[in-house]
Amino acid sequence: MGDIFVLAEHRQGELRDISLEMLTKASELAPKMGGEAVAVLIGSGVDSFAEKLAGYSDKVLYIDDPLFADYNSEKYQKVLVELLDSYKPEMVMIGHTTQGVDLAPALAVEKKMPFVADVIEIEHVDGKPRPVRQFYQGKVNADIAFKGDAPYLITFREATLEVPDASKQGKVEKIDSPLKEDIEYRRFIEYVEAEVGEVDITQSEILVAVGRGVREEKNMAMIEELAKAINADICGSRAATDAGWLPHDRQVGTSGKTVKPKLYIAIGISGAFQHLAGMKAAKTIVAINKDPEAPIFTVADFAIVDDLFKVVPKLTEKLIELRG
C-alpha cells in the first residue's frame, strides 16, 4: 500500500518526457504516502526505457510483448485493471496527454476509481493525496479531494515541472502480460506524419503569432505588414489555424510545433497551456492582449495590455521608421 503507479508513456521508439515528470512528482509524494514510486512500462522492445525509468523510480514493473508494439488504450486498460488488482497501489498517475485522455476516464469508470483530470499539482493533506486542477482555461484553480477509496486516479499535465538528473536505481521487474490475445474492436492502423509547409517555423528566428483576438481573416493583412517590417514568419494559436487564417503547419503548441525563436510576438493569444508549452522557450516574448489576466503574460518579457488593433499598426509604422 501507499505505492504510486506511474504509467510510462512512449511512442515511435521514444520515451516521452511526461513519464519522467510524473515520476519526479511521484518520488516526492511516495515517501509521504509510505510507499514507492513505481514506473509501469508496457511496450514491445523497450528494455532501454526500463533502464532509463529506473533512474527515476523505486521500482519498474515492465511488460515487454509484441502485443503492445503500438499504443492501444483498450489493451492498456485491460492490463492496468489486472495490475491494480494484484499490486493494489494507492494512486495511479497517467499523463494528461493524447494517450492518457484516451485511457484514464474509461479505466476510472471500470474500476470505480476516484478520478481527477488534468492535475497540475498534488499536495498531501490529511493523509491523502489532494490534487489541484484548473477551470476556465487557467483562470481559476481548484483544490479537489478524493472521497472514495484508493486507488485514486489522476491524469497529470505535461511540462509543469523540471526533471532533475537521474538519482535513483529502482529495481526492474519484468512480468508476463496478463493480456494474451489481441483485441479486435479497436485496431491500430498507422501513423500519419505531421504536415510540412513551405516555412519551417521551428527554424524561424523571429515569429509573429496570432490568436483568436485578431477576429477575422482580413485582419491578417495588418499582421503580414508587421511581419514584413521585421522579417518575421507568421504562426498562430490553434484558434487561428482552425479558423483557416493560417495553414495547420503554422500552429504552435502541444498539438502543433514547439518553437524557440529569438523573438516571439503574441498578438491576441490568451495563452492556454497547450499554446504556452510550444513557445515558452522563446528567448524574448512580447504579448499584446487587452485582458490583463490573460495567462500569456505569465511567460511574457514585455506586456502590452491594450487593443491590438490600436497597437499593431503603430508598432509596424514605428519599426519601419526606426529600421530605416
Added chain:
Amino acid sequence: MNTFVCIKRVPDTSEAEVKVDASGKDVDSSKFSFDINDADNYAVEEAVLIKEAKGGTAKVICAGPQDADVMIRMALAKGCDSAIRIDDPRINVLDPLQVAKVLAAAIKGQEFDLVLTGCMANDDGAMAVGVALAEELGVPHAAMVKKVEVGDGKIKVQRELEGGIGEVVELTLPAVVTIQTGINEPRYAPIRGIRQAQKKELKVVTIDDLGLDENEVNEAGSLIELQKLYIPEVVSNAEIIEGEPEEKAEIMATKLVKGGLL
C-alpha cells in the same frame, strides 16, 4: 448510421474576468456570455455530415438548463433530427464521470451506431466525459479525432497526437468518438433550417425519467469533492509597457530596435 452528438453549454471566459463567489466553490457567472462548447460545434457538424453522406439520424443530447435550448435549436437547424435535454439541478457537473453516467442513461436503450462528443469542454477542460461515456455504454472509443471515415460496421478515425502527428485506428461500431476542433468547417444554420428547427422534437427529461438513482449522479454520490476555488497567483516577470496605445507601440518598437532584440 444513427448518431448521437453530445453538446454542452459553456461560458466564454477568454476575455472575461473570472471571480470566485462568496461560497468559494463557484464563480460569479452573472456577466458571462454562454454558447455551445467549441469542440461540440465541430461534433455537431460531423454528425450532420455523416447523416448527409450515409443517411440515418443525428440526435442531440445535452445535460443543461433551459437556456441551453437556444444552442440545441441551432444544432437542429443545422440538420440534427431531434434532441433530448436532461434538466436536473441534482447532476454534479463537476464530476465528468457522473456527467457521463447521465448521458449514457439518455442513450441506453436506443439504437445507435456512433456517439460523438467534443474532446474537451472549455470550462472544465477535463477531456474525460466522452471516453467515460464509452465505458458506461460498453463500446470502444477513440479520443481526439480529426478525421472520420465511416465504413461497413466499422469506422476509421485519425486521432491527433502531440506535435501534429496522427494515428489511424479502426473501431468496430457502435463506438464513441471525441471530436477535436478543426476537423471540419461548421456551417451557419440556414434560415429554412431555423424555421424547421422549431418543429423538431426537443424532449426535456429528469434523471428520474432516465431511471437513474440520484446518488449515482449527485454531489453526495461523487468520489471526488471540490474543496476550494481560487484565482491562481499570476507570477509575471514581464515589463509592463505603459501609456496610450500609440505610446506603447512606440516604446515597444524602440526597445526592440535599440535593445537589439531584432
